[in-house]
Amino acid sequence: MFRFLTAGESHGPGLTAIVDGVPAGISISAKDINVELKRRQGGFGRGGRMDIESDAAEILGGVREGMTIGSPVSILIRNKDYKNWQDRMSVEATGKKPEPITTPRPGHADMAGYLKYGFDDIRNVIERASARETAARTAVGAVAKKMLTIFDIRLASNVLSIGDVKTESVINDMEDAKIINGSQVRCINEKASKRMVEAIKKAKEEGDTLGGVFEIVVFGLPPGLGSYTQWDMRLDSRLAGAVMSIPAIKGVAIGDGFAVSEKKGSQVHDEMSLTRDKRIKRTTNRAGGLEGGVTNGEPVRVTAAMKPIPTLKKPLHTVDVKSTKEALALKERSDVCAVPSAAVVGEAVVAIEVAKAFLEKFGGDSIKEIERNLSSYKEGM
């Protein structure tokens, strides 16, 4: 079973991930992971922290001579910023209690975490709830992507809106991914990209933040991943859960999502016909590649809505939990918009779920074994 855990605080020494169930025989290097880490760090609207960090993975286990060996893959990403935070984030006891944070930001995990764990310093919550954790998940996603690429399964993401600036342009093939990588906001539509950048600039001037919508598309999936036989085997629900677990995501849709509720059945379902060589084809993919929670051979399409980041330069009203007086929320350095980064994280978490489902269906301890299983499945189709 492909599974993983991450650990680490945003301003602590670093982030770690252990990925278990990685088949033997995948060629991987820190460089491969770093490409994804760099993509995640980019995007117009990121704050000062990204000028400090240049995320780099160190692989500490599970890889020998550039190949996975079936053992757990262990990854470390150091936080460069830790050196500036040792007074507040020391792992070892210093005897000097850092000044506690007592003004929770509405919309952040601050208040919920403070109540849940009974802390007197909200810093303990901020540090782990921070979206910095997604760097570790992006690294895990890079391992999943490396495996999927062997089987010609590829992923791309595209920003569909930032604030009220929207585009209808969606990803049609992997060629589109190249255009998107060239956009400052990871949006395929050049005009919309420019307007999105302007919207972020304006929000920054106003001391505000912006959310948005992005899509993730997976190409090359064989039919039959996931299962309708149990609720927790349905791949659509697993993908939705994985994408919803990215900080600030408030909505996830598969295929045409919420829009299908307004339409008639004849306008929603993807009809089947035969090609000249008698293969079954679909003319539309409104289902987003999933029927009954199982891949149907069409590209899988997931869309996610991200709320604006809750750390505002022009802080919101809150209550100081120590003095119990009304106050202004914590004003920390932060991003103005992280939708393009979240889209890259979306690719990672979708890659992880797809890799899990792929290994459930074709699983083996080595890539060679998986190749045999896949080709025998395809022969029987």
Ligand code: EPS
């Ligand atoms: C984040 C706040 C900012 C972001 C951070 C997520 O960090 P800082 O407080 O250090 O300025 O930059 O994102 C990352 C560090 C990252 O790697 O994505 C938050 O509160 O969630």
